[in-house]
Amino acid sequence: MSWDSVYELVKRIPRGRVTTYGNLARLLRLPGGARAVGYAMAACPSTEGIPWHRVVGADGWIRVPEPHASLQRRLLESEGVVVDGGAIEMKVFGWTPAKKGAPPRRKAKRAKRR
């Protein structure tokens, strides 16, 4: 799995729409890998050509560290996306490319870490 596919996917997000990390992860067949996707964005070599601002949390909230948060919000609003109090209505602006559902996955509990 290469992050390039993630970037390519992000590039396909139409203007004025947004998607979530988890959504991207699912599209990449990585259920639960939302975090990995987020990391991919953080590790993005260059934001050039990549509409990273169209990627937000599943709840529609910007999950970006302050420096970029304001910029992201500004960019989104300039595209017509309403960021009310920080939350975006995913039902309205959420975007998903023609795709099928991913196979469900079980979860297991184990010793704490972190």
Add this chain to the structure above:
DNA sequence: CATCTGACGACCG
């Protein structure tokens, strides 16, 4: 080579 880490999300208690 072993661990930890991080722009997340879902589940368990």
Add this chain to the structure above:
DNA sequence: GCGGTCGCCAGAT
């Protein structure tokens, strides 16, 4: 309903 924990991946230490 809330808080804490685990899974995912690649790169850094």
